[in-house]
Amino acid sequence: MAPNKAPNLAGETTGSVPEAEADDVELTQLIAACAARNAQALRQLYDRTAPQLLACMVRILKRKALAEEALQDVFVSIWQRAGQFEARRGRPRAWLMSIARYRAIDVLRAERAELYREAEIEQLPQLVTEGANDWSGAGRSAAALARCFDMLSADQRRGIELAFVDGASHADIARATHQPLGTVKSWIRRGLASLRQCLER
């Protein structure tokens, strides 16, 4: 097994938010129980995380029925891949959310023509507005992310948010911001680089 001495992520080394840690520990235990084929554990994991994962998937896929279908895939996948989580020793919500986001992005890219034809706009989950509790679900590194995100230019913030939260492609972002594709690509790349630099301080 490769060494697990991960470089410390910014914001993870200082401060302590006990609720976030307890949440990590409990979710990690539930994932381990899923690896041991405990279906009750999967149910608990579902109760605790599915609403959050679904919100992210609906935001990307724009239709609840399609997102719910993909959410099934996500939990079947979590059930099958639970054994992989232990080796990576990461934060469970990041792992779960990533499985959900990648699945939604794959479905979106495979079906996007159809999505745009149907143009059925539903009530989409919203980002909670600015405020002290906005980032609470994100745990220990949340404050650091909020601070660093604020340091980006408005265009960079918009672009990164469109991509991460809405599953927008470079071309979608270029359309939404009325910027040439090359410009969009470069400010996203620079935005990510500054975000990383800021988070590692």
Place this chain on the structure above:
Amino acid sequence: MKHDDPKLIDSLAAEYVLGTLAGRARRRFERWRASEWHVERRVQAWEERLVGLALRLTPMRPSPHVWDQIEKRIGRTAAPGSGPTHSTLHGGHRISTLRALAASIAIFVVIVGGVMAWRATHPALLALATITNPNAIAPAWELRADADFRQIRAVARGGARPQAGKSFELWALPDSGGAPVSLGLMPDSGELTRTLTEAQRNALLGASKVAVSLEPTGGSRTGAPTGPVLFVAERARRA
């Protein structure tokens, strides 16, 4: 991909996590990530950096049927609100070596309900399992079997890439925890129908999972999986 430039790896990982790495580059990166631990670590770091953006969305309750479907697909039931006992929470030790091997590779499984998947062209064979890699758009294979598991058919769907000098071999994973039993080779393309021996049939009847491993051409010479387990799929339960 042979690049070893940490900056390049990191910027690819960032765009992969963000979702803007698309198309073939995305697929290529997914394979790279699955095979190289240092690439995976970069991905994980970005996932953990950015996850907070998505956690700010207002949660949305799934419809009740979603969990019912998940239960069907994993072949287990679990009542809401009833938690695992302490002993089962820590009972992960019996995971077989095979499953641990499988765990090193991204696995994604679609279980197909038996009755639903009647095919007009093969009326005698019912769907048994769909074997899928999460990183591929197409499934790898569809497996079918007749009602009493005397005959199985594997249909290649393009989601598994044939490798020179290697064969894909199918295994039944007995629920008893016993050694995997070979069910023969999988086709690289097209389909393959095979009559099972009595031993293979019994193994399949006693297995709720099947696996596919990568073996030397012609299959494992030892009677047990020797290469990496690339796929594990839950077999559909027959009413």
